[in-house]
Amino acid sequence: MKEEIKKILKISGLKSDDIFENFNMEIETGQNSINCILCFDGSASALLKIIGNVEDNFQGDIKINNGNSIVVYIPTKASSFPWLNVEENIKFVVDNSNFHLSNSNIQIQNIIDSVGLTGYEKHFPDNRSLGFRFRISLARALAVQPTIILIDNSFNNMDDETKFELYDLLKEISSNYNVSILLASADINEAIYLSENIYLMKGEKGKIIDQINLKEEWGKLSEENNSNRQIKLKEKILKSFLLNDVNNILKSQTRGK
Amino acid sequence: MSNKNTFFRKPFTLILFFLLIWVVLFQFVFVQNNFLPKPLIVYNSFSDLVNVYQLPSNFFFSVGAIAFSLLISVILLYFLRYYLLTRNFISEFLLSIYKLKYFIPVILIGIFFIFWFPHSIYAEYIFLTISSFIYLSGLMIKAKEGLENEYVIAAKSLGINSRKIYAEIEFKQLLPLLKDSFTTLHLNLWGLLIAYEYIQHTWGLGTIINNSIQYRDLSTLFSISLLICLTIISGNYILKFIFNRFIHWE
Numbered sequence: 232m233k234e235e236i237k238k239i240l241k242i243s244g245l246k247s248d249d250i251f252e253n254f255n256m257e258i259e260t261g262q263n264s265i266n267c268i269l270c271f272d273g274s275a276s277a278l279l280k281i282i283g284n285v286e287d288n289f290q291g292d293i294k295i296n297n298g299n300s301i302v303v304y305i306p307t308k309a310s311s312f313p314w315l316n317v318e319e320n321i322k323f324v325v326d327n328s329n330f331h332l333s334n335s336n337i338q339i340q341n342i343i344d345s346v347g348l349t350g351y352e353k354h355f356p357d358n359r360s361l362g363f364r365f366r367i368s369l370a371r372a373l374a375v376q377p378t379i380i381l382i383d384n385s386f387n388n389m390d391d392e393t394k395f396e397l398y399d400l401l402k403e404i405s406s407n408y409n410v411s412i413l414l415a416s417a418d419i420n421e422a423i424y425l426s427e428n429i430y431l432m433k434g435e436k437g438k439i440i441d442q443i444n445l446k447e448e449w450g451k452l453s454e455e456n457n458s459n460r461q462i463k464l465k466e467k468i469l470k471s472f473l474l475n476d477v478n479n480i481l482k483s484q485t486r487g488k
Numbered sequence: 489m490s491n492k493n494t495f496f497r498k499p500f501t502l503i504l505f506f507l508l509i510w511v512v513l514f515q516f517v518f519v520q521n522n523f524l525p526k527p528l529i530v531y532n533s534f535s536d537l538v539n540v541y542q543l544p545s546n547f548f549f550s551v552g553a554i555a556f557s558l559l560i561s562v563i564l565l566y567f568l569r570y571y572l573l574t575r576n577f578i579s580e581f582l583l584s585i586y587k588l589k590y591f592i593p594v595i596l597i598g599i600f601f602i603f604w605f606p607h608s609i610y611a612e613y614i615f616l617t618i619s620s621f622i623y624l625s626g627l628m629i630k631a632k633e634g635l636e637n638e639y640v641i642a643a644k645s646l647g648i649n650s651r652k653i654y655a656e657i658e659f660k661q662l663l664p665l666l667k668d669s670f671t672t673l674h675l676n677l678w679g680l681l682i683a684y685e686y687i688q689h690t691w692g693l694g695t696i697i698n699n700s701i702q703y704r705d706l707s708t709l710f711s712i713s714l715l716i717c718l719t720i721i722s723g724n725y726i727l728k729f730i731f732n733r734f735i736h737w738e
Binding site for chain 2 (some may be wrong): 232280281284285301302304305306308309310313314324325327328329330355358368370371372375451
């Protein structure tokens, strides 16, 4: 059966202070997909903030899934409230959100179970436990029944084990909750592991320099083994950035190691 | 080495250490001196402190003034938190008054209070409450400017309204900072209280200090100073205990 392709996001004529000048972007993807904007400076973060409606200072048109969608932005730094426990964090959002939530459908315990925090309902988030706090942020996002979740470089300071646990969790969540995820990242391996589409973004004036559809790429490299496929894909991405004169790739990738 | 450091960092232990030195030096070594009284004289003069200087009523008056001003200013801070954390006339006005502390010693305002209400016992309570509230609110308004905004951004994205963001999220985010500043405020209030009562010379521990200086009563001066130090240290412990019960996050 052919997968239905839908347009989840269309940005046209975006202008914002020094970052974007007539920026255009379309994300057309299958249901419940994870897409990544790969970028080595702060422009992808700025874009996500604009899409997530937390930055008002811009001009242009942003259409999300026919206009009736809830978009939730998860910032780079941990943002779960440390004065509330896991359950209260989610309940606070359910009780105080201006989004018209159908409260009867929100099962807080189900959400807690889905993000892997069963048994930790009464635990308070520790500042140092980034994985735990990300799970709470994700649970709060799910509580408002979003169509798109925007994740802004949230895995930066986590150890590899936690990162991969969360990558798998995101894939599960995206499919179980019928939600698309748009991720801003500076880590090529992360983008390859998670995404259906990778959008390569150049910081200056916010320009999308290339789009890579991972399914197509895997198909082209089907004769190679998994490790070789990854290496070739990574080379392709790096080449694309270098051709477009993006200078800070090496620094950013070394930091990611 | 680290154990020694911990030992001297505990205020009660430090005071006990100095008391021990004082007992040894001034009871047995420097028997005749005008710097500090002999421990035995201080001990014997305690009944004078209670009966002549009316220590219990003056002590409770002063401690009451500190407790009242801290409590009322925290309550005011809580109920006015939304107006303090948004940019408006109230917050701008309080911040500008708070900044006056860089140019004007607060006790100067207290002197005017004494001039206007020379015999009022309430004026001192009002003066300390206003000082305490302006200190806390100014600190909060100023700290808000440097606040990391992840919580606010996340809340905005989750559709939380701005009133809730200011009153619930930013306020809670600032509480640990206020907790740390409370010790400083507590000490500053004691300084103001002693100076105020010393000048007004009607009630309180400052009045006892004033009298003891007038009567050249070194043992009373010494014991009242010691009592004030111990009260401040105990007050800090109580404040820390109360705050740690409610503010467990960083």
